Amino acid sequence: IDEYQDTNKAQFEIIHQLALVHQRVCVVGDDDQAIYSFRGATLRNILEFERDYRDVRTIRLEQNYRSTTAILDLANRVIKQNKQRHPKELFSELGEGMKPVLNVYSDANVEAEQIALDISRQWSLGRNLRDIAILYRTNAQSRLFENALMQRKIPYSIVGSLNFYQRKEIKDLLAYLNCLGNPADNESLLRIINEPPRGIGQTTVNRLLGFAAKTRISLFSAVQNQVAIKEMNSGAHKRVAEFCGIIEEWRAMTTRLPVADLVKEIVEELGLVSLYRKSSDPKDIARAENLIEFVASVNEFAERFAIDNERAPLLEDFLPYVALQTDLDKVSEELDSVRLMTLHNAKGLEFVVVYLAGLEDELLPHRMSMDTIEEIEEERRLFYVGITRAKRELILSLAEARRLYETYSFTQPSMFLDNLEDVLDSPGHIAAPAQSSYRKPKNKIRESQKHFKIGQRVWHKEYKQGVVLSVDGMGRDAVVTVSFKNGKLIKIVGSFLQTESVT
Template structure:
């Protein structure tokens, strides 16, 4: 016996071939085919929407889902202003839904934030990088969540590695960050060498030119890495923070290391690009609260910090860029820099990303990870051309058919409520995007939709 559903074949990038199902009757002519078309999970509205989307695929078996369940609620379509508005809409709707699910269940007749049933709800997205805006908003709204099939944004290895480089720029005495940064890309610098560097007196002074004689007993690769770090220090004085992140990724070889030709590698690089998006937003916020004349003092401040960095690099442990960024006479507010503010925000997020709940947690995951799961309410975010369907699918019909199958999977995860959300503009992967509403929304019969 063989069981399969070509409509849910979504792993071609892992070698899966849905044509094995399409060709099964040809390969085994005496086989008896039984179509399992009755669905016991979703409402009629949700199933009709799924059928509406998948019917545009040419390469598929002929079947149509149906159910004896009621019509159910219409599908909510929301056009957000941007990714922040998208995340806040999701958070507010989830708060409302969770209270409703809690009050309609046996646990409590008077729903409160503490007994909300968040476990009935999922947020799905096409790429891992999209979770960042949702995660940060959930923390503000105190919505507990978990990531399925992956890690929280700031727990992802590629994000930790980039943060390590930035912490090292801010504080050269941070050996833990040094150890992570030097190991981010294989460079022939192993644990024994790192332990020897740790034992050097004032190892952090090695960032300064003119003290490399301490490395005479080490491999030239070690000196090359220190020269790279010193270059990053100088670059940090002039480059905007988002560009600094991309510069570090490029010159350190980390970008090349991540982009290894696999879909997973592309996803990891997209996370780094999303980190640069966060950095740009932090710097923009900084400029909005500091008077413009402060930023007219760039040359004076830069000279001050350039002089200070040599004191920093030859100084004592614990000295940071904040100590050398200038005094109040330099028009800096408490000596804070964009890098410092950014690292503070990252630390705050990392410290508060565990919200206790006795009412379950909202599930966040990619559409690929959602296969086989079900929830009372499902939010699919970023339903936009170039994002979902993915940009690759816009020029390849085979890719587009797989994206439709992925949309079919996402829609049919919902039992009662389905939300499809798109944004007019979106900061993603380090750039501002203006994407049209996805064709998948257009494919669904208008009578099934509640457009708000």
């Protein structure tokens, strides 16, 4: 049995029963690469193999044929901090090699731009792009790297996922914006008319389409005139009328409300983030993170636009920009291209040059996996997997500031970077390059100055448990956006919240 560290309880029981009498079982695995607990895999299977079977012979395969000694020195130092593991130490005969580098950037945009700049330099010197990978903890992090690579016309492909603007939840939100900008956009309207679900089924949609075709009007005009469709029942009339009301209300806002505020209004009103966050499925949690990242991207666009045009952008200013982004990210898979992927998707792969980005607390380790020692150790194994993807060059990086939702906050370096000074080459802080296309906001509030923190669990007497998504202000009276477990996304004054459970 290969990859035994990834087996679950049911698979263990099947194997154990099959081998109960003869005890002839051969397994191969690495407990230091056990990173799939969210799929049901259990670390105990490989850690307790010697207890589960009699007369076990263990063969340690410690020679590494991929990475240089300098990279393995870092990997060994990192993973030794874990307690739940079989002791082992990788070694290589490929030579000492280059010491891994740790770069500290002033913010996440500069991190992405500088990595793209370095890749451009390597490309110009003859390096194949397919030999280069950018690894990160969450799917949402890909957007900044996609944008930076596109700006430099560097082909890229995303492994195990879609390009940022091609992801379902982003396409849904863009469909809302396109529909507000152009109500005659039937394709966008069909995408959102029952997304998120509002009880408008395919039968109702077919009757709206039939009425539009018969009267030679757009689908949205049919929605506005739904009372004239006699085949629809009263329930369908009511639901379509409610949907129409929402769209018309937001359309009225498009000419006066800045696009950043409009997008936040739509996301919060639809409850899209809370819809995905209340799920225990990691894919849904990733969708919530993608939506939060989209809001951040709109805010970045708004800041640049305001500097260049001395006014806040409206929806009509944003739509051409985002249309360009969605066209640019269609890269042929056959092209020589940089590989972008999450650490989970990187397992089993190898690259000559690896950039491992976003090494900050609440990203790696992830904010949802910092409650127990077991969770933190799995996050450290994820870091170890990322390190050991590199064959010759490994460049680690972190950003001192990062935007999450509408808040721009300082970060803390990952706890996994502690005591690694002698196995890392750290050139120090790297500020924005002169040609940087991104302009940082002038005023930032340090996370340590705030009473409420992003990712913090809070409680409300009526709504119960929730997670803080954004904080506007420093004290207990700060305005806090909270995603509650009951599905509600609410902006509330912090004094109405508790940081301990409300019974």
